[in-house]
Amino acid sequence: MTSAATIESKPTTSTTGEAPGTVVVDAVTKRYGNATAVDGMSLTIEAGEFISLLGPSGCGKTTTLRMIAGFEQPDAGDIRVSGRSVLGVPPYRRDVNTVFQAYALFPHMSVAENVAYGLQQRRTPRSEVRDRVVEALDLVQMRRFADRKPTQLSGGQQQRIALARALVNRPSVLLLDEPLGALDRQLREEMQLELKLLQSRLGITFVFVTHDQGEALSMSDRIAIMRDGRIEQLADADTVYARPASAYVAAFVGQQNFFRGEVAEGGAAVASTHALVRGTAPELAGLANGQAAVRPEFVEIAAARSDASAEVNLARGTLLGVSHLGETMQYLVRLGDDQSLIVRRPTPEAPNLTVGDPVECSWRAESVLLFPADDAASAGGYVAPPTA
Template sequence: MSRTYAGMGAIVTEPAPSPTPAIELDSVVKEYRARGEIVRAVKGVTFAIAEGEFFSLLGPSGCGKTTTMRMIAGFEEPSSGVIRLHGEDVTGVPPNKRDVNMVFQSYALFPHMDVWENVAFGLRRKKVPEPEIRRRVGEMLEIVNLTGMEKRRPREMSGGQQQRVALARALVNRPRALLLDEPLGALDLKLRQAMQIELKRIQRDVGVTFVYVTHDQNEALTMSDRIAVMNEGVVEQLAPPREIYERPATAFVADFIGTSNLLAGTVERVADGVAVIPREYGRVLVAGAACAAGDRLTVTVRPEKITISTEEPAGEVSAVRGTVAEVVYLGTYSSYAVGLADGTEVTVFQQNAHDNTATAERGDAVWLSWRPQHSYAIGS
């Protein structure tokens, strides 16, 4: 909240002090020695996570995301840099002295204990009074929709139910942040999708900061307030899901998040804020790119933004001609692979609306078109 006061005959408004982030990493580096060589798993990562945020670390295997989380938890120590939890430097502080809990993919439930005792375990170790244990465990089981299952053992429960027990056990201790290392990886696709929505609901209900590690783009896009996309130990982009998807900062992000088409070319001219890139059998128009004639651009366009037609499109749109190499029916939409004259292959997603009639068949000559604002110039 800002403060306003009178001073020297003027009204002065002080800006509100910025709230302390829940978690901060400042130039964090992690190095390992392997076969006599130094391997840098994390290379100077810096970011801040707000209180109550659902924050995801997303990237392929070996990108450094799990190592980063383990350093936040205290299971690994950074080779250099600083980690702060709620403004306090915890670099070198052991895991049991940090006000965070962690949920692993394996859940690590006690098989000989029922649900109630699994959830109450941490409270009993802290010697919390029994009435308080009953109240807090009951509240937490209600939040994760496990009321009535208190006496079940883990082996008597589904994977999704076990995952909720693990969440309840971690959250009942009231940590200020919860770290989740690919907790849905062992579930089948349909249950995993259902649990994504459930996890977001639970996080919203309890208001705890969640830091979520995953290699699954859909998980990150579905649940996160912000996503840090990691590659080879660095954060390539940190932004909300929509920005990550619609405006990828690098070719890696564009290719890793969903499906994207990358087209490169030299700008012929710029008119009214729209760059024109001529291509064999067509043109690519890019709106809002900071460029000039002669610049080399790499442009990304998402498959669902492209219209496929057997006739040349009219109007101020990107338009390229190619040949359909493959058509795959996927239920709600069809996927077209279209080869351009220069050897580039473009993927197009077309919604299957009222019938199953394909717009084009394999071997057909087609035109692909999209609006200039759907071409986005990216970095390397």
């Protein structure tokens, strides 16, 4: 996307001093019968920010987006867009537009007619409609397809048209509900780059809902990790990945090896069945049980030595599998009946090991995260099944 075209969002009179494009979710709760989808959630999204709501199915991220869009109303709390409360305001009167995973393009209309539809419903002058449609299509590099029907376009091209249709109304906030979910991996990665470049150039606030951690990490200024209708952590990608606030976040973002057991050494280590795993700080002082986490890329692997000294964070086991992931090699090591370890090494540095070999794995204490006992497995952390 290299077009020089620009789209300016509409100015909005604020009643709170908040800038156009700011979104404030203030102590919002949403219930469906006895189920609470969003539980007293508060979140401030700055104007021009690209923020992702990330979490598993059922965590409340899509419900939050739909309440900002106006498709759902909160049971408690307030939502402000560009400084104005939007409670009770229908979607078409809010300073937002939404792009869905299902593009919902009109099949009987051309690309240009699809993009123009919203403007025509607002009775925008015909000459202005034409100029703004061209401008929006230029932004997504689709002007040459203006006369085609949606069925004549690829999935990626249809996604671009859905974006153009949303942007042509010049919203201050663009809401994106898993818009890349229907694309294949390569095209999805290309669209991630294009979306971020487009958002940076336009300066429009993007609120992006996804369950794909890679999407969130690659595009977002900040990520809100959601759990059971609440925000577990809100931070930039580096912080979320390197300094997760909880075992849940550590497990959901990236991949972790977890060791669970009794707290040892005054809270600076966890004594599991297979290793004494030391961290860099006494995070667990006063607790009986905890868990230590280390990412696969921080683990070294080598053939086991019978004379190896008992060093810090050393575990011995048997190599169960080797997978080539392109730039990295992945090793699966069985430490015992109830624990396995994933190791990833850069392909040029990967040791030549054979399935069945006895191996030893080691890692530095500063690579270890220590947490209170928690069901991190529910967030996607690697927990090996027991041997049959």
